[in-house]
Amino acid sequence: xxxxxxxxxxxxxxxxxxxxxxxxxxxxxxxxxxxxxxxxxxxxxxxxxxxxxxxxxxxxxxxxxxxxxxxxxxxxxxxxxxxxxxxxxxxxxxxxxxxxxxxxxxxxxxxxxxxxxxxxxxxxxxxxxxxxxxxxxxxxxxxxxxxxxxxxxxxxxxxxxxxxxxxxxxxxxxxxxxxxxxxxxxxxxxxxxxxxxxxxxxxxxxxxxxxxxxxxxxxxxxxxxxxxxxxxxxxxxxxxxxxxxxxxxxxxxxxxxxxxxxxxxxxxxxxxxxxxxxxxxxxxxxxxxxxxxxxxxxxxxxxxxxxxxxxxxxxxxxxxxxxxxxxxxxxxxxxxxxxxxxxxxxxxxxxxx
Numbered sequence: 001x002x003x004x005x006x007x008x009x010x011x012x013x014x015x016x017x018x019x020x021x022x023x024x025x026x027x028x029x030x031x032x033x034x035x036x037x038x039x040x041x042x043x044x045x046x047x048x049x050x051x052x053x054x055x056x057x058x059x060x061x062x063x064x065x066x067x068x069x070x071x072x073x074x075x076x077x078x079x080x081x082x083x084x085x086x087x088x089x090x091x092x093x094x095x096x097x098x099x100x101x102x103x104x105x106x107x108x109x110x111x112x113x114x115x116x117x118x119x120x121x122x123x124x125x126x127x128x129x130x131x132x133x134x135x136x137x138x139x140x141x142x143x144x145x146x147x148x149x150x151x152x153x154x155x156x157x158x159x160x161x162x163x164x165x166x167x168x169x170x171x172x173x174x175x176x177x178x179x180x181x182x183x184x185x186x187x188x189x190x191x192x193x194x195x196x197x198x199x200x201x202x203x204x205x206x207x208x209x210x211x212x213x214x215x216x217x218x219x220x221x222x223x224x225x226x227x228x229x230x231x232x233x234x235x236x237x238x239x240x241x242x243x244x245x246x247x248x249x250x251x252x253x254x255x256x257x258x259x260x261x262x263x264x265x266x267x268x269x270x271x272x273x274x275x276x277x278x279x280x281x282x283x284x285x286x287x288x289x290x291x292x293x294x295x296x297x298x299x300x301x302x303x304x305x306x307x308x309x310x311x312x313x314x315x316x317x318x319x320x321x322x323x324x325x326x327x328x329x330x331x332x333x334x335x336x337x338x339x340x341x342x343x344x345x346x347x348x349x350x351x352x353x
Contacts, residue, residue, distance in 0.1 A: 140171025
């Protein structure tokens with residue numbers, strides 16, 4: 001039986017007349033990486049801030065690690081970690097001092113904080129740089145240190161809000177390996193990202209969010225299949241053959257192929273991938289149309305995202321569309337005045353997703 005560490009049902013959040021979340025639903029299975037994708041302003045960061053108790057919502061319900069986000073925020077905070085888009089480390093302190101500081105904030109004693117800092121520095125490959133100022137660290141090292149700080153108390157649920165923004169490919173791969181290790185050790189991860197390759201590499205399941213609500217949900221392969229599954233691609237040798245080749249491909253595939261005249265390429269969805277490819281090859285040969293390349297490929301997550309939302313993930317919304325407000329100045333928090341607060345390991349408040 002599948003259990004869920006994060007459950008949101010009908011979440012709503014308004015900023016004046018603007019809906020940042022509109023009947024938002026989410027179910028994150030235990031022990032998985034769950035991706036949350038959406039264009040800029042879609043509501044990703046609002047959702048994360050609500051689920052981590054940093055922002056009060058207007059309607060619906062939410063539980064994390066089995067506890068009600070609104071009624072039991074301290075219980076939720078005690079079981080989660082949060083890494084924002086920007087590293088939260090103090091660049092004047094050493095790596096070790098940063099982690100010991102976070103340990104003390106989490107109410108560990110001096111000896112326990114030192115011990116936990118040493119364990120995390122070794123685990124994240126930072127032990128040799130532990131005495132160096134964090135300001136001397138590379139971007140990838142700072143991100144690893146930030147992730148280590150999120151794990152001071154080994155959270156059941158780790159929220160990663162665009163964790164590899166600005167990192168080079170090598171550092172990004174290092175973060176991916178760390179995330180896989182955490183999940184293998186039992187942590188559940190909710191990941192927001194604008195790097196679709198990142199979601200494809202890491203996520204077991206993905207929700208695509210647009211205008212504050214989920215528009216599609218499934219595994220990466222299931223989302224890709226929504227665009228039509230496999231595609232046949234043909235590159236003809238002569239530009240003059242592009243149109244007759246397109247007619248042949250359309251007849252066999254039952255859909256008008258996309259054309260890229262600049263590189264003389266056609267692309268069309270196909271149901272029976274092998275039979276369709278063989279038939280296209282024979283038809284082109286019979287028609288005397290020379291090709292430079294022909295083959296099958298799966299739809300990419302980028303194509304699925306564009307198909308589902310009409311936006312690329314890094315595009316700003318068009319004029320007049322719902323937009324997630326700048327939350328860095330939003331005073332509405334999910335705790336009451338005077339309420340005891342457990343610390344939540346965060347980076348700087350994330351920009352609106």
